[in-house]
Amino acid sequence: MNRIRNFCIIAHIDHGKSTLADRLIQTTHTISDRDFQDQVLDDMDLERERGITIKSHAIQMIYEHKGESYTLNLIDTPGHVDFSYEVSRAIAACEGALLVVDATQGIQAQTISNLYKAIECDLTIIPVLNKMDMPSAMPDTVKDQIVDLIGCPREDIMEVSAKTGVGVDAILEAIVEKVPAPVGNPAAPLQALIFDSVFNSFRGIIAYFKIVNGSIATGDFVKFYNTQKEYNADEIGVLGLKMIPRKRLETGDVGYIISGIKAAREVKVGDTITHVEGSCDKAIEGFEEVKPMLFAGIYPVEADEYEELRASIEKLQLNDASLTFVPESSAALGFGFRCGFLGLLHMEIIQERLDREFDMDVITTVPNVSYKVITTKGEEIDVHNPSGLPEATSIDIIEEPYIKAQIITNADYLGTVIKLCIDKRGVLRNQVFLTTDRVEVSFDMPLAEIVFDFYDRLKSISKGYASFDYYQIGYRKADLVKLDILLNGEIVDALSALIHRGNAYDFGRKICEKLKELIPRQQFDIAIQAAIGAKIIARETVKAVRKDVTAKCYGGDITRKRKLLEKQKKGKKRMRQIGNVEVPQSAFLAVLKLGD
Amino acid sequence: MAGLYLHIPWCKQACFYCDFHFRAALHDKDRMLKALSKELVMRSGEPAYLKADTLYFGGGTPSLLSLKELENLLEVIHCHYVLDPAAEITFEANPDDLTPSYLQGIRNLGINRLSIGIQSLDDRILKWMNRRHTAAEGLQSVQRAACAGFNNISVDLIYGIPGLSPEDWEKTLEKTLDLPVQHLSAYHLSIEEKTPFGVFRRRGQLTEAEESLSESHFQSLMQKTRGKGFQPYEISNFSLPGFQSRHNSAYWAQKPYLGAGPSAHSYDGLSRRWNIAHNQKYIECLEQDLLFYEEEILSPKDLYNEYLMTSLRTRKGADTNYIRNQFGEMRLQSLMTEIAPYLREGLVMEESHFLSISERGILLSDRIISDLFLTD
Numbered sequence: 009m010n011r012i013r014n015f016c017i018i019a020h021i022d023h024g025k026s027t028l029a030d031r032l033i034q035t036t037h038t039i040s041d042r043d044f045q046d047q048v049l050d051d052m053d054l055e056r057e058r059g060i061t062i063k064s065h066a067i068q069m070i071y072e073h074k075g076e077s078y079t080l081n082l083i084d085t086p087g088h089v090d091f092s093y094e095v096s097r098a099i100a101a102c103e104g105a106l107l108v109v110d111a112t113q114g115i116q117a118q119t120i121s122n123l124y125k126a127i128e129c130d131l132t133i134i135p136v137l138n139k140m141d142m143p144s145a146m147p148d149t150v151k152d153q154i155v156d157l158i159g160c161p162r163e164d165i166m167e168v169s170a171k172t173g174v175g176v177d178a179i180l181e182a183i184v185e186k187v188p189a190p191v192g193n194p195a196a197p198l199q200a201l202i203f204d205s206v207f208n209s210f211r212g213i214i215a216y217f218k219i220v221n222g223s224i225a226t227g228d229f230v231k232f233y234n235t236q237k238e239y240n241a242d243e244i245g246v247l248g249l250k251m252i253p254r255k256r257l258e259t260g261d262v263g264y265i266i267s268g269i270k271a272a273r274e275v276k277v278g279d280t281i282t283h284v285e286g287s288c289d290k291a292i293e294g295f296e297e298v299k300p301m302l303f304a305g306i307y308p309v310e311a312d313e314y315e316e317l318r319a320s321i322e323k324l325q326l327n328d329a330s331l332t333f334v335p336e337s338s339a340a341l342g343f344g345f346r347c348g349f350l351g352l353l354h355m356e357i358i359q360e361r362l363d364r365e366f367d368m369d370v371i372t373t374v375p376n377v378s379y380k381v382i383t384t385k386g387e388e389i390d391v392h393n394p395s396g397l398p399e400a401t402s403i404d405i406i407e408e409p410y411i412k413a414q415i416i417t418n419a420d421y422l423g424t425v426i427k428l429c430i431d432k433r434g435v436l437r438n439q440v441f442l443t444t445d446r447v448e449v450s451f452d453m454p455l456a457e458i459v460f461d462f463y464d465r466l467k468s469i470s471k472g473y474a475s476f477d478y479y480q481i482g483y484r485k486a487d488l489v490k491l492d493i494l495l496n497g498e499i500v501d502a503l504s505a506l507i508h509r510g511n512a513y514d515f516g517r518k519i520c521e522k523l524k525e526l527i528p529r530q531q532f533d534i535a536i537q538a539a540i541g542a543k544i545i546a547r548e549t550v551k552a553v554r555k556d557v558t559a560k561c562y563g564g565d566i567t568r569k570r571k572l573l574e575k576q577k578k579g580k581k582r583m584r585q586i587g588n589v590e591v592p593q594s595a596f597l598a599v600l601k602l603g604d
Numbered sequence: 605m606a607g608l609y610l611h612i613p614w615c616k617q618a619c620f621y622c623d624f625h626f627r628a629a630l631h632d633k634d635r636m637l638k639a640l641s642k643e644l645v646m647r648s649g650e651p652a653y654l655k656a657d658t659l660y661f662g663g664g665t666p667s668l669l670s671l672k673e674l675e676n677l678l679e680v681i682h683c684h685y686v687l688d689p690a691a692e693i694t695f696e697a698n699p700d701d702l703t704p705s706y707l708q709g710i711r712n713l714g715i716n717r718l719s720i721g722i723q724s725l726d727d728r729i730l731k732w733m734n735r736r737h738t739a740a741e742g743l744q745s746v747q748r749a750a751c752a753g754f755n756n757i758s759v760d761l762i763y764g765i766p767g768l769s770p771e772d773w774e775k776t777l778e779k780t781l782d783l784p785v786q787h788l789s790a791y792h793l794s795i796e797e798k799t800p801f802g803v804f805r806r807r808g809q810l811t812e813a814e815e816s817l818s819e820s821h822f823q824s825l826m827q828k829t830r831g832k833g834f835q836p837y838e839i840s841n842f843s844l845p846g847f848q849s850r851h852n853s854a855y856w857a858q859k860p861y862l863g864a865g866p867s868a869h870s871y872d873g874l875s876r877r878w879n880i881a882h883n884q885k886y887i888e889c890l891e892q893d894l895l896f897y898e899e900e901i902l903s904p905k906d907l908y909n910e911y912l913m914t915s916l917r918t919r920k921g922a923d924t925n926y927i928r929n930q931f932g933e934m935r936l937q938s939l940m941t942e943i944a945p946y947l948r949e950g951l952v953m954e955e956s957h958f959l960s961i962s963e964r965g966i967l968l969s970d971r972i973i974s975d976l977f978l979t980d
């Protein structure tokens with residue numbers, strides 16, 4: 009046990025986490041150079057393209073130091089706020105963390121919030137300046153930031169280049185020497201922390217865990233503490249580049265378990281594995297049911313693909329326990345599902361996976377956060393859909409989720425960033441100068457406000473020099489109205505949204521303008537209206553097409569013309585007919601792009 | 605009975621709106637005419653085209669042919685095809701080529717229908733479109749043609765030109781219809797990608813006419829032609845009774861046609877084929893007996909879509925009996941459901957067993973037709 013080191017890497021996107029991980033793996037010869045594929049830790053297509061590790065993974069490396077052989081477990085963490093709970097569990101499984109900061113960029117918001125998580129868990133932090141090979145590196149400035157942030161001695165900050173490999177050996181040494189070995193009682197009842205799970209189409213769900221106390225052996229009869237489900241440990245083992253089965257794993261070890269579980273939702277990140285006989289008497293702290301925060305309708309473009317869509321979402325759920333869905337129907341869109349997501353990115357990922365992995369053409373509706381309604385009778389209802397809002401007369405209080413938003417920006421943009429946050433109903437809570445020109449501000453803000461074009465606007469007003477992170481801080485009272493959109497006088501339920509009363513007019517006007525851009529002209533005028541109850545608050549008109557005709561169609565024109573009109577027809581097929589209006593898929597998500 | 609089309613692929617000067625196939629270079633004229641004759645001879649064996657009742661010289665500019673050259677081409681045709689004695693023989697011409705002697709010459713060779721590209725009666729617009737003649741030449745050429753004895757004359761006009769005022773367009777129509785003409789083709793200007801106008805548009809130097817202007821031009825066109833006894837029989841074609849273009853009508857009636865010359869298309873009832881749209885390559889392929897065309901066999905869906913597209917452009921419309929016979933009762937029933945909203949809105953009419961696009965619907969015909977298309 010004292011030759012085990014469990015650590016993770018905390019870094020902002022693009023600061024070089026994956027590259028550094030590759031180097032560590034290469035240097036410890038965990039993988040032969042011939043097999044070496046860049047960024048081995050990211051193995052889903054989508055992750056690679058987005059440069060985000062969506063699901064965390066772990067890898068074991070063997071490292072010789074001063075004649076001793078050490079087992080280093082690198083536990084990878086997802087890099088986006090949508091997955092912040094998963095990050096916190098991965099951090100909880102470690103004793104140390106490499107804080108990797110791009111020497112050309114400096115510290116970013118996400119780094120800070122993950123760093124706080126690591127400090128809360130008492131992890132030993134090893135600060136690392138990456139990309140030192142670049143001429144634009146500013147080691148002095150960035151070191152100042154790091155010293156300010158964690159109060160470490162300046163000379164402890166390691167300088168490396170993950171690209172060239174310079175300094176990587178020193179990191180490995182520091183991990184062995186500075187990160188403490190796991191502590192725990194090998195003789196105590198088994199307690200293993202599940203920090204991640206993946207789906208394998210042959211073997212079902214594979215859960216990754218770290219043994220906090222006790223030990224586990226193949227064939228043991230185990231139970232998952234929070235779900236109270238019992239399984240046989242069909243196979244356990246450690247995670248090299250492939251899974252390596254083992255007979256027994258001890259306190260401090262990181263490994264995997266396969267126990268015939270088919271659906272991801274049975275395995276909850278943060279849960280505790282223990283034995284059925286001689287169970288531990290309490291679970292490891294910190295477990296939370298991950299609740300989706302964002303809800304949106306997903307409908308098939310072709311109405312008759314409803315069953316296919318259901319099957320596809322079910323399959324997605326097998327390896328993505330955070331995705332929830334219930335059937336719903338819409339007057340405009342027919343039958344579909346109300347899906348719950350961890351956040352916007354998660355929603356986009358699901359949409360993209362439906363498209364790529366299942367070839368499903370879907371319409372996603374305006375997303376909304378989860379509201380709590382307290383009725384006049386004192387009942388509490390979760391509302392996930394504008395149409396699920398009870399009658400105004402029976403509502404006592406509506407509450408909406410709030411977040412603490414942390415933004416780090418260049419001092420030049422501080423004013424505009426603060427203005428944006430205040431426009432978004434934010435309340436300034438704190439403002440700290442990290443260096444003379446870098447400021448961290450924190451706001452309490454409604455989650456709903458960051459769903460609609462917050463990131464994009466933040467990015468554009470700060471010219472990209474702002475980083476953003478958030479965590480939830482509970483529910484607060486909200487003053488909401490239901491905003492309906494009407495096309496030629498008919499309410500399109502799929503376009504309704506719950507909006508803060510103060511924003512409703514502005515929002516209504518903008519969405520009408522946006523829809524006017526997106527809805528193609530037809531042979532009659534289309535009135536687009538926004539309404540609160542019976543009151544129309546905004547209106548736009550898509551003018552009728554008055555001319556769409558080809559002048560000539562002689563012998564030589566027929567083939568080309570036919571193909572052109574066939575293409576025109578195909579474009580139309582991808583639209584939804586609502587009343588007599590044809591609405592393209594993109595219109596349903598128009599509200600997300602109001603800033604464009 | 606089939607239609608024969610000969611593509612004469614040269615123009616002296618490129619009109620800025622034109623996307624027909626032509627080359628300004630006249631060199632290799634002899635080789636081209638030989639190749640063209642060779643194609644005609646070779647293809648006379650194809651049964652669909654043996655008997656023809658229309659012949660059409662199009663282009664490009666057929667009036668760039670000398671009388672001798674035209675005579676030779678006609679000889680090849682008479683030698684290898686059975687041309688009906690009452691055949692309609694049309695010749696496209698540019699006004700400035702139509703001298704009295706040339707007119708006399710082509711008439712003597714058997715041309716009995718002239719299609720003259722006068723396009724506009726405004727010198728400013730003619731120049732802007734890079735036409736090589738003036739308005740006066742346009743008017744004069746029609747008079748001369750009538751003097752030479754032509755009694756089946758068609759003229760082309762272009763409307764929907766930004767900057768052409770409704771009044772000027774009406775005057776153009778009046779003057780044109782006062783000429784001794786029996787047929788009018790009036791085309792809304794369309795700006796095609798691969799033309800100089802297309803380039804101007806990309807650079808922002810040219811925008812299409814306002815829709816309201818197009819509408820107003822279109823209305824004048826309908827009124828003025830009607831006032832002079834011209835009947836609309838296709839979106840862009842108007843004629844005095846009995847003077848419809850038989851050749852062009854065949855395109856819209858699923859009749860076979862053979863097109864010879866570079867870029868020309870042929871249709872034998874089952875497939876469409878199109879020749880290489882490149883003069884030099886066309887010549888070389890024919891000289892060396894290489895393949896000079898591409899071909900597409902039409903699927904039932906293609907045939908259906910083409911039928912709708914061509915028939916609905918005509919005033920007569922689509923024949924529901926034909927659809928039932930060719931594509932089945934089921935398809936007809938579906939079509940009737942698909943077309944119902946247009947019938948309700950009055951954009952399509954139903955008269956006995958014909959469905960046709962109404963005058964109000966004509967400017968929207970591409971939308972209507974494509975909406976009725978089958979896709980796979």
Ligand SMILES: Nc1nc2c(ncn2[C@@H]2O[C@H](COP(=O)(O)OP(=O)(O)O)[C@@H](O)[C@H]2O)c(=O)[nH]1
Nearest residue numbers: 020021022023024025026027138139169170171
């Ligand atoms: N010059 C230089 N580039 C680096 C270094 N480390 C990473 N990069 C580059 O920075 C980009 C982001 O690195 P990556 O490891 O994908 O970042 P991650 O998002 O934190 O995993 C990639 O283009 C890397 O090639 C380094 O030490 N020097």
Ligand code: SF4
Nearest residue numbers: 615618619622663664
């Ligand atoms: S419009 Fe006629 S004359 Fe002008 S370039 Fe085109 S084919 Fe030639």
